[in-house]
Every structure is written in C-alpha cells, then in structure tokens.
Amino acid sequence: MNKAVSAYLIATHGRREVTEDHPAVRQQVANIRIFVRKVQSRTEEQEGGKTNYYFDYARKVRGLSSLPKLERALTRVSEGHFLIMDGLSRLWRACPNREARDRLLADLELYSSKLFGVRQISPLSDLTRETIDLLMSGALNPRFQLAPREVKRPHIVRQLQTASASVVSKKVRRSAADAKAHELHRIRDELQAGTDRVTNKMIADRANEQGLRTTRGGHWRPDTVARQLKRLSADPHSEDDI
Incomplete structure (x- = not known):
C-alpha cells in the first residue's frame, strides 16, 4: 500500500x-x-x-x-x-x-x-x-510560482496526484544530488578563473570552506567530488547517493 x-x-x-x-x-x-x-x-x-x-x-x-x-x-x-x-x-x-x-x-x-x-x-x-x-x-522575493496559478473552481474538490512517500523521497534525493553537482561545477568555474589547474581536492576544500555538504551531511573528498562532477553528464538516472 x-x-x-x-x-x-x-x-x-x-x-x-x-x-x-x-x-x-x-x-x-x-x-x-x-x-x-x-x-x-x-x-x-x-x-x-x-x-x-x-x-x-x-x-x-x-x-x-x-x-x-x-x-x-x-x-x-x-x-x-x-x-x-x-x-x-x-x-x-x-x-x-x-x-x-x-x-x-x-x-x-x-x-x-x-x-x-x-x-x-x-x-x-x-x-x-x-x-x-x-x-x-526575508530578502528573497516572497512570490514563488513553480506552476501557473490555479483558478479556483467552486464546488469542485481538487485531488492532488501523488506518489508514495518512499518513491518521492528517493527521487527528491536524486534531485538534491543534482543540485549539489551544479554547486560543485560553480566552484570549479570560480577556481579556474584564478589558476590554470584545478584539482578535485581544491574543489573539495573550497566546498567545505563554503559550508557545502554532501546530501548526507558529510564533508567533501576528492573522490566524491569526482563522482558528482560526472553526474550531470552521465546517466541521468544514476543512483549515486553520497
């Protein structure tokens, strides 16, 4: 169920x-x-x-x-x-x-x-x-519209289409990991602006300095950085969870 x-x-x-x-x-x-x-x-x-x-x-x-x-x-x-x-x-x-x-x-x-x-x-x-x-x-724009604003329909009870919490959680974690990969790409680009050679250790150190954590709340290491930098260009359904 x-x-x-x-x-x-x-x-x-x-x-x-x-x-x-x-x-x-x-x-x-x-x-x-x-x-x-x-x-x-x-x-x-x-x-x-x-x-x-x-x-x-x-x-x-x-x-x-x-x-x-x-x-x-x-x-x-x-x-x-x-x-x-x-x-x-x-x-x-x-x-x-x-x-x-x-x-x-x-x-x-x-x-x-x-x-x-x-x-x-x-x-x-x-x-x-x-x-x-x-x-x-409170500096963020309070207006956030992911979907077009729904028009209220009187006398109609709208039921939301949802999945089981376990399935949603799994896919949400995947989305969160993708977001981490984007953050690491940003850090790599920042480092490349100041040096010719950027290593995964440099990216890990900078990410940890900025307070960025893995999806499990841990510190970054060169190997976890390498895996995440490949994430967006690899299989979009990868189950790597760090």
Whole structure:
C-alpha cells in the first residue's frame, strides 16, 4: 500500500480556518502539486495516493511552539522521508525580530533533515549557513510560482496526484544530488578563473570552506567530488547517493 506524501502549508493572513483553497496557501498547494508530479513516473501518477496536508495559521512566529501543526508533522514523518514545503523561507517571514528567527532555527535543528523546500530543492539540513541566513533575512522575493496559478473552481474538490512517500523521497534525493553537482561545477568555474589547474581536492576544500555538504551531511573528498562532477553528464538516472 502506498504511503501518503506529507506537505506543510502556512498562512499568515486571511481567515483563520486554513484549508487547501485558502487564498494564502493556494499557490503553495499548486507548487507542491507540480513538484510531486515532476518526480513521479506515469505509472506512479496513475496509482497516486493521498497527500496529508498540515496547516498552521500564524500572524507572528516566535519559535516552533507558534507552529503546532508543523511540530506535530515533523514528529510524525519517519526517518528517510520528507515533509514538503514549497519554500523554506516562509517559516521565517512572520518572525517579528532576529531573536524569534534564531529561536525558530534552533528549534528546527532536530528535524532539519526531514524538512524539504521545493524552491531550494533541498532539505534544510543540506543548506549552507549563508543560504539559511538569506532565507531568514526575508530578502528573497516572497512570490514563488513553480506552476501557473490555479483558478479556483467552486464546488469542485481538487485531488492532488501523488506518489508514495518512499518513491518521492528517493527521487527528491536524486534531485538534491543534482543540485549539489551544479554547486560543485560553480566552484570549479570560480577556481579556474584564478589558476590554470584545478584539482578535485581544491574543489573539495573550497566546498567545505563554503559550508557545502554532501546530501548526507558529510564533508567533501576528492573522490566524491569526482563522482558528482560526472553526474550531470552521465546517466541521468544514476543512483549515486553520497
């Protein structure tokens, strides 16, 4: 039996009762829907499954205690699976000050490997400190539209096509690994601008200095760098997971 995909939505304005058609979360639902479809095969999409949505309404967020449904969802998601959000920066937008933002980040540390952002194509645990600071700062454009905005259709209950959580997690990890490969390519290009010969050890050292971690949270080594640099030009369905 397929397990349901778990997704989290947050509303910071509008009516307090949050459902899938709430104006503040409608685009979040659309983004999550198209993302799940992208990581599904046709067979998986046809089999489908239920999406478990967790909703919070919070005008001010001072820590994880301000988001009880998020905390509940994170404790329910099993290891190796994700709670999907359309964008992780949403968590900090309603924080009134730096103290509240830092407290929320500290509260999420225990669950950071479970919380996946579609916009970031990464779980929170794999992001660099620089990226996390950017998410917390509120400097990112709050508008994020992965899919065309859905037009509300009254009297029609829209069911999302989803895959089992295990299948989605596997393909999400593959997407995350591809994102890491792009980061390593960027670092290699930066190094090549300043020297004639760039080694995998140089790339690994620079990646570790910048806080970039492997998809399992480890430090980079020359051999893991070599494998990832070949990733995008090799078999797109490679199962390498570092």
